[in-house]
Amino acid sequence: QKEVEQDPGPLSVPEGAIVSLNCTYSNSAFQYFMWYRQYSRKGPELLMYTYSSGNKEDGRFTAQVDKSSKYISLFIRDSQPSDSATYLCAMSPAYSGAGSYQLTFGKGTKLSVIP
Amino acid sequence: DGGITQSPKYLFRKEGQNVTLSCEQNLNHDAMYWYRQDPGQGLRLIYYSQIVNDFQKGDIAEGYSVSREKKESFPLTVTSAQKNPTAFYLCASSFYRAGGELFFGEGSRLTVL
Numbered sequence: 001q002k003e004v005e006q007d008p009g010p011l012s013v014p015e016g017a018i019v020s021l022n023c024t025y026s027n028s029a030f031q032y033f034m035w036y037r038q039y040s041r042k043g044p045e046l047l048m049y050t051y052s053s054g055n056k057e058d059g060r061f062t063a064q065v066d067k068s069s070k071y072i073s074l075f076i077r078d079s080q081p082s083d084s085a086t087y088l089c090a091m092s093p094a095y096s097g098a099g100s101y102q103l104t105f106g107k108g109t110k111l112s113v114i115p
Numbered sequence: 116d117g118g119i120t121q122s123p124k125y126l127f128r129k130e131g132q133n134v135t136l137s138c139e140q141n142l143n144h145d146a147m148y149w150y151r152q153d154p155g156q157g158l159r160l161i162y163y164s165q166i167v168n169d170f171q172k173g174d175i176a177e178g179y180s181v182s183r184e185k186k187e188s189f190p191l192t193v194t195s196a197q198k199n200p201t202a203f204y205l206c207a208s209s210f211y212r213a214g215g216e217l218f219f220g221e222g223s224r225l226t227v228l
Binding site: 008031032034036041042043044045046049051088090092093094102103105106107108 | 119121155156157158160163203205207213214215216217218219220221222224
C-alpha cells in the first residue's frame with residue numbers, strides 16, 4: 001500500500017461548482033498536511049497548510065484533516081476557470097531524525113473548470 | 116523578492132552528454148531538494164541536502180549527481196548514466212524542521228534528443 005493515495009482524475013466541473021479533492025494515507029505519524037497547486041509547466045505553489053486535525057479556511061478554499069480516518073480533503077467553492085490546475089497533497093511527520101522531514105506527496109489530481 | 120531560481124527553463128541534449136541544472140535560492144533556507152516529475156508518476160525525490168557540503172540520495176538518485184558548496188546553491192547534474200533523463204525537474208527549498216513547507220522553483224524541462 002502506498003503511503004499517500006490520490007485519485008489522479010482528470011476531474012472536470014462547470015464554473016461555479018463546489019470541488020472536492022482528497023487524499024488518504026497510511027502513516028499515522030503524519031502531522032503536517034499541505035495542498036499544493038501546480039499550473040501546467042510551472043512549479044507547485046503552497047495553497048493550504050494545516051497541522052493535525054481540523055478545518056482551515058482561506059477564501060474559497062477549505063482544507064479538512066480527519067486523522068482518525070487518515071483522510072484529508074480540499075474543497076473549492078465557486079470554482080473558477082483559473083482554478084484549473086493539478087492539486088497535490090503532501091504530508092510529513094513531526095518527529096526528528098534523518099530524512100524524517102521529507103514531505104510525502106500524492107500523485108496529484110488534475111482539475112479542469114469549464115466556463 | 117525572495118524565491119528560487121532554476122535555469123535553464125528548457126534544455127535539449129544529445130544522448131551521452133552530461134548536463135547541469137542550476138538552482139539558486141535567496142530564502143535563507145537550510146534544506147534544498149531536487150525532484151523529478153513525469154506524467155502519472157507524481158514527484159519523485161532525487162537528492163536532498165540539509166546543510167552545506169552534505170547531501171543524501173533520494174528515491175531515484177541513480178544517474179544523477181549534486182553538490183552543495185554554498186547554502187544558496189544546489190546544482191543537479193544529469194549524467195549519461197541516467198537511462199531515461201527526459202523529464203521536468205523541480206528544485207525546492209525549506210527550513211529543515213518538522214512541518215517545513217517546500218518552496219519550489221519554476222522547473223527545468225530537459226529533453227534528450
